[in-house]
Amino acid sequence: MQRLRVASRNFPYEVMVGRGAWRAFRGFPQTRYTSTFILTEQGLWQRWGKAFCRDSGLRNPRTVWVPEGEASKSLRMLERVASQLLALGADRRSLLVAFGGGVVGDLGGFVASTYMRGIDYVQVPTTVVAQVDSGIGGKTAVNVGAMKNLLGTFYPPRLVLAEPLVLSTLEERAFRSGLYEVVKHAILAGPSFFRQLEKCLDTLRPANAENLGPVLARAAKVKVDVVTRDEREAGLRRVLNLGHTFGHALEEATHYRRFLHGEAVGWGMLAATELSRRLGLLPVTEAERIKQLIYRVGTLLPICDLIPERVLSLLPRDKKAVGGRIHWVLPERIGRVRIIADVPSRTVAAAFRDVQRADWHE
Amino acid sequence: MQRLRVASRNFPYEVMVGRGAWRAFRGFPQTRYTSTFILTEQGLWQRWGKAFCRDSGLRNPRTVWVPEGEASKSLRMLERVASQLLALGADRRSLLVAFGGGVVGDLGGFVASTYMRGIDYVQVPTTVVAQVDSGIGGKTAVNVGAMKNLLGTFYPPRLVLAEPLVLSTLEERAFRSGLYEVVKHAILAGPSFFRQLEKCLDTLRPANAENLGPVLARAAKVKVDVVTRDEREAGLRRVLNLGHTFGHALEEATHYRRFLHGEAVGWGMLAATELSRRLGLLPVTEAERIKQLIYRVGTLLPICDLIPERVLSLLPRDKKAVGGRIHWVLPERIGRVRIIADVPSRTVAAAFRDVQRADWHE
Numbered sequence: 189m190q191r192l193r194v195a196s197r198n199f200p201y202e203v204m205v206g207r208g209a210w211r212a213f214r215g216f217p218q219t220r221y222t223s224t225f226i227l228t229e230q231g232l233w234q235r236w237g238k239a240f241c242r243d244s245g246l247r248n249p250r251t252v253w254v255p256e257g258e259a260s261k262s263l264r265m266l267e268r269v270a271s272q273l274l275a276l277g278a279d280r281r282s283l284l285v286a287f288g289g290g291v292v293g294d295l296g297g298f299v300a301s302t303y304m305r306g307i308d309y310v311q312v313p314t315t316v317v318a319q320v321d322s323g324i325g326g327k328t329a330v331n332v333g334a335m336k337n338l339l340g341t342f343y344p345p346r347l348v349l350a351e352p353l354v355l356s357t358l359e360e361r362a363f364r365s366g367l368y369e370v371v372k373h374a375i376l377a378g379p380s381f382f383r384q385l386e387k388c389l390d391t392l393r394p395a396n397a398e399n400l401g402p403v404l405a406r407a408a409k410v411k412v413d414v415v416t417r418d419e420r421e422a423g424l425r426r427v428l429n430l431g432h433t434f435g436h437a438l439e440e441a442t443h444y445r446r447f448l449h450g451e452a453v454g455w456g457m458l459a460a461t462e463l464s465r466r467l468g469l470l471p472v473t474e475a476e477r478i479k480q481l482i483y484r485v486g487t488l489l490p491i492c493d494l495i496p497e498r499v500l501s502l503l504p505r506d507k508k509a510v511g512g513r514i515h516w517v518l519p520e521r522i523g524r525v526r527i528i529a530d531v532p533s534r535t536v537a538a539a540f541r542d543v544q545r546a547d548w549h550e
Numbered sequence: 551m552q553r554l555r556v557a558s559r560n561f562p563y564e565v566m567v568g569r570g571a572w573r574a575f576r577g578f579p580q581t582r583y584t585s586t587f588i589l590t591e592q593g594l595w596q597r598w599g600k601a602f603c604r605d606s607g608l609r610n611p612r613t614v615w616v617p618e619g620e621a622s623k624s625l626r627m628l629e630r631v632a633s634q635l636l637a638l639g640a641d642r643r644s645l646l647v648a649f650g651g652g653v654v655g656d657l658g659g660f661v662a663s664t665y666m667r668g669i670d671y672v673q674v675p676t677t678v679v680a681q682v683d684s685g686i687g688g689k690t691a692v693n694v695g696a697m698k699n700l701l702g703t704f705y706p707p708r709l710v711l712a713e714p715l716v717l718s719t720l721e722e723r724a725f726r727s728g729l730y731e732v733v734k735h736a737i738l739a740g741p742s743f744f745r746q747l748e749k750c751l752d753t754l755r756p757a758n759a760e761n762l763g764p765v766l767a768r769a770a771k772v773k774v775d776v777v778t779r780d781e782r783e784a785g786l787r788r789v790l791n792l793g794h795t796f797g798h799a800l801e802e803a804t805h806y807r808r809f810l811h812g813e814a815v816g817w818g819m820l821a822a823t824e825l826s827r828r829l830g831l832l833p834v835t836e837a838e839r840i841k842q843l844i845y846r847v848g849t850l851l852p853i854c855d856l857i858p859e860r861v862l863s864l865l866p867r868d869k870k871a872v873g874g875r876i877h878w879v880l881p882e883r884i885g886r887v888r889i890i891a892d893v894p895s896r897t898v899a900a901a902f903r904d905v906q907r908a909d910w911h912e
Contacts, residue, residue, distance in 0.1 A: 263625045270694050270701055302664075302701040305689065327667065332632050339632055339664040341703065 190405040192412045196326065196344040203324055203348040205408045206401030210243035210312070210351045218246075221283040221308070225273060226251045227296040228287040232314060236354055240287065240312065243351075249285070250276050258444065260291050261330045263339070269299050280304040286345075289315035290322045290449070294340070297328030301343035311345040315358065316366020317450055319350035320373060320407035321428070325415035336436075352404055356397035363394045364486040365450030370403065371481055372430050372457060373410035378523030381406050382481070389484055427525050430517040431457035434540070437502040438491060446489050454482055455491055455543065463539035464518035467531065474521050492548040496540055500533070552767035557778045558688065558706040565686055565710040567770045568763030572674070572713045575606035583645040583670070587635060588613045589658040590649040594676060598716055602649065602674065605713075611647070612638050620806065622653050623692045625701070631661050642666040648707075651677035652684045652811070656702070659690030663705035673707040677720065678728020679812055681712035682735060682769035683790070687777035698798070714766055718759035725756045726848040727812030732765065733843055734792050734819060735772035740885030743768050744843070751846055789887050792879040793818035796902070799864040800853060808851050816850055817905065825901035826880035829893065836883050854910040858902055862895070 189206035204212040218224065226233070226249045233251060241247070252272050254260045273282070284307060286296025293311055300309035313323030329340030355363060367389075374382040385403070392400060411428070418424035435456030439447055447455070461478045464470035491499075503514055516528045551568035566574040580586065588595070588611045595613060603609065614634050616622045635644070646669060648658025655673055662671035675685030691702030717725060729751075736744045747765065754762060773790070780786035797818030801809060809817070823840050826832035853861075865876055878890045 263629050266701070267625050267694055271697075274694075274697055274700060302703060304700065305691070305702045305704055329667070332629055332636075335633075335636055338636060338666065339628070340667045341664060342667055 189401065190409075192405070192409055193416075194324065194344070194412050195416045198344060199346075201344055201346055201348070203350065203408055203412055205319065205350040205352075205405040207352060207398055208243075209349045210240055212349060213244035213246065213310070213347070216310070216347055218283070220281075222279055222281045223277065224249045224283045224285060225276065225278055226285045226287050227254060227269065227292060227299065228252075229254055229256050229292065231256070232288055235357055236287075236314070239353075244349075246285075252276070254288070254292055254295060256291075258291060258331070261295050263330055263332070265295060266299060266302070266330060269295070270303055273299070273303060278303070278307070280307055282307055283346075284309040285312055286310070287312040287314065289313065289318045293318050293323050294327075294329045294337075297326065297343055297345065298330055298340055300345075301328055301341040306343070308346045311348040313348065313350050314354045316355060316363060316404075317369050319352070319355075319404055320366070321369050321411055323348050323350065324408060324411045325425075334440075350404060350408060352397050352400040354397075355400065356394050358394050358397075360394060362448060365448035365454075367392060367485045368431075368450040368454035368457070368482070370407045371485060372428075372453060373407040374481070375430065375457070375478060375519055375522060376414075376427055376525060377406070377410045381410075382477075382522045386477075386481060389481065426515060426527055427517055429515075430519070430525055431455075431460055433503060433514060433516060434459040434499075437499050438494070440502045441494055441499045451488055454485060454488055458482055458546075459540055459543045460516065460518055462542045463516065463531065463536060464520065466535055466539050466542075467518070467528075469518055469520050469526060471521065474519070477522065478519060488547075490547055492544050494544070496537060496544065499540060500537055503536070551763065552771075554767070554771055554774045555778075556686065556706070556774050560706060561708075563706055563708055563710070565712065565770055565774055567681065567712040567714075567767040569714060569760055570605075571711045572602055572605035574711060575608065575672070575709070578672070578709055580608075580645070582643075584641055584643045585639065586611045586645045586647060587638065587640055588647045588649050589616060589631065589654060589661065590614075591616055591618050591654060593618070594650055597719055598649075598676070601715075606711075608647075614638070616650070616654055616657060618653075620653060620693070623657050625692055625694070627657060628661060628664070628692060631657070632665055635661070635665060640665065640669070642669055644669055645708075646671040647674055648672070649674040649676065651675065651680045655680050655685050656689075656691045656699075659688065659705055659707065660692055660702055662707075663690055663703040668705070670708045673710045675710065675712050676716045678717060678725060678766075679731050681714070681717075681766055682728070683731050683773055685710050685712065686770060686773045687787075696802075712766060712770065714759050714762040716759075717762065718756050720756050720759075722756060724810060727810035727816075729754060729847045730793075730812040730816035730819070730844070732769045733847060734790075734815060735769040736843070737792065737819070737840060737881055737884055738776075738789055738887060739768070739772045743772075744839075744884045748839075748843060751843065788877060788889055789879055791877075792881070792887055793822055795865060795876060795878060796821040796861075799861050800856070802864045803856055803861045813850055816844055816847060817853055820844055820908075821902055821905045822878065822880055824904045825878065825893065825898060826882070828897055828901050828904075829880070829890075831880055831882050831888065833883065836881070839884065840881060850909075852909055854906050856906070858899060858906065861902060862899055865898070 189208045192203040284300045311323040313319040326344035329337035332338040374385045431453040435452040439452045465475040513529045551570045554565040646662045673685040675681040688706035691699035694700040736747045793815040797814040801814045827837040875891050
């Protein structure tokens with residue numbers, strides 16, 4: 189198990205990644221709190237709740253259920269959870285444990301940041317994406333209408349516990365989707381992690397989850413390093429949006445039905461890589477290595493049927509755009525990205541068509 | 551005009567109180583923002599919007615309306631306002647100006663603290679309570695069901711502009727209600743401010759609003775000093791709850807219909823004063839002076855018809871109670887209060903009955 193330290197504006201906190209991570213909860217000052225509540229999904233908790241309580245030493249915590257799926261990231265669910273917490277007697281010195289994937293983590297963090305103006309919480313991420321990315325850094329959010337993450341806060345957890353064993357019951361597709369974010373972190377990290385991933389990618393699967401610790405820890409460290417240097421997304425943190433600009437447009441163009449988030453990011457990284465190569469920022473050989481690694485994660489559902497104009501028109505609606513411009517995160521080589529605001533739209537269109545064409549010919 | 555400085559955890563900010571306060575907006579770095587939005591009530595803006603724009607130098611700001619009344623402090627309104635801001639093109643570098651009383655200020659602050667994970671905002675309080683209390687300190691909130699302020703954040707504004715002239719169109723009753731909070735601040739502040747208030751109380755009325763500057767500034771300074779030393783309500787900030795424990799119970803017992811908030815606090819301060827005297831914490835002469843000043847503010851709607859057991863049963867539901875106990879804020883003399891957790895409930899009941907009896911005999 190690895191212990192990573194995040195320096196946050198408010199207080200430092202630790203991210204535990206690897207086998208035995210849940211046990212680290214025993215060192216957490218639980219007695220400081222009047223009560224502990226678990227926010228989780230029912231099926232997930234039925235499968236893993238007992239193991240978590242055994243490892244963490246938590247006795248008879250009260251649970252608050254959240255239905256599975258993105259629809260739970262809503263103000264309605266915030267209201268429901270807050271009302272339940274109140275009815276169960278949660279006060280401002282209660283502790284909330286968000287036990288689940290990105291939806292539970294984002295919602296749970298938002299609940300914690302607003303319930304009685306803020307209570308402490310612990311993230312126990314149970315998906316690949318949540319363990320290496322969304323569970324770390326304190327970004328919380330809910331969606332409003334079609335707008336993802338329109339409302340949220342920056343509110344760091346007191347502790348993050350990423351136990352790879354819990355990934356063993358993930359569906360293959362959900363698991364692979366998370367690997368695209370691991371690849372993203374390898375592109376950001378540099379040749380050493382990238383090479384490690386090239387070597388071991390084929391061994392990464394749910395059945396093998398308990399051996400994932402080292403790769404997950406390395407991927408999580410990328411996120412830890414970035415948010416430690418830029419908690420509020422003033423600049424550096426934006427590098428984590430690699431693949432997300434196109435990714436969001438693809439998710440929206442397909443009404444969030446065709447792709448899992450990581451898969452859309454997979455396509456998005458292919459497009460960003462192609463765009464960078466077209467702009468002469470990224471050598472062809474590096475571009476090729478990146479693309480090969482992305483392809484090896486798995487077969488992505490097609491994008492060749494999508495009308496490019498429609499996808500491209502959805503790009504500027506990314507809320508990360510300030511004053512309407514799009515900030516592209518483009519790889520310059522493995523281990524370095526550049527953020528560029530003014531990319532000619534015809535080059536963007538050409539890069540997207542390249543990726544579509546490759547999809548078509550496959 | 552007085553310029554008060556609040557030291558907040560995140561950044562310091564200024565509270566301008568007195569005639570000409572709106573003009574101070576001209577010194578605010580507006581050009582840092584991509585756009586400015588006013589959150590306000592339609593009637594209020596129709597009366598004062600032009601004057602505010604003239605004084606502040608703000609040109610053609612876009613307005614988002616909030617219906618008058620406590621019901622607007624809701625997640626539904628948060629959702630509506632956020633959707634409108636998005637539709638109007640607000641991005642993470644937009645500025646929000648909350649122009650109104652406590653409801654607009656609390657909701658506006660909550661919107662600002664969560665919209666795209668936080669945008670800057672300016673408070674322009676337009677009621678007595680908002681100018682001396684709720685508009686200062688960065689506490690934001692909405693209600694959930696019957697639970698007031700269940701969800702919220704600590705999120706300081708960038709600037710507070712309290713112009714007394716705007717109070718001249720308040721209804722007499724709303725104006726007087728705010729004066730109870732001014733009295734509260736005088737009890738906290740000490741003999742000098744208390745004496746000033748004893749002298750000038752009868753001159754404080756809407757028609758005389760433009761001369762209110764000095765008293766408002768002094769009352770606002772009490773709040774500024776407290777939140778500067780305890781932004782997150784770790785301890786000291788609780789002194790501001792003087793009169794609020796009984797006050798909340800009375801509001802709830804009357805379904806928030808009989809009293810304006812300040813009026814309930816008026817009754818609450820009478821009860822807290824009586825309780826303190828009964829406990830032997832407050833000399834009789836000081837208690838008498840405090841009660842006389844409260845009585846002089848105006849005639850309060852009766853409480854003699856309320857069943858004491860019912861009111862007392864509503865006391866522990868105050869969410870400021872940690873782990874179920876009630877923290878009483880009790881005056882020890884003019885200028886000093888003490889926070890006590892364990893007051894025998896029969897003494898509390900006796901104090902409440904005293905106050906009811908005085909009401910009855912009046």
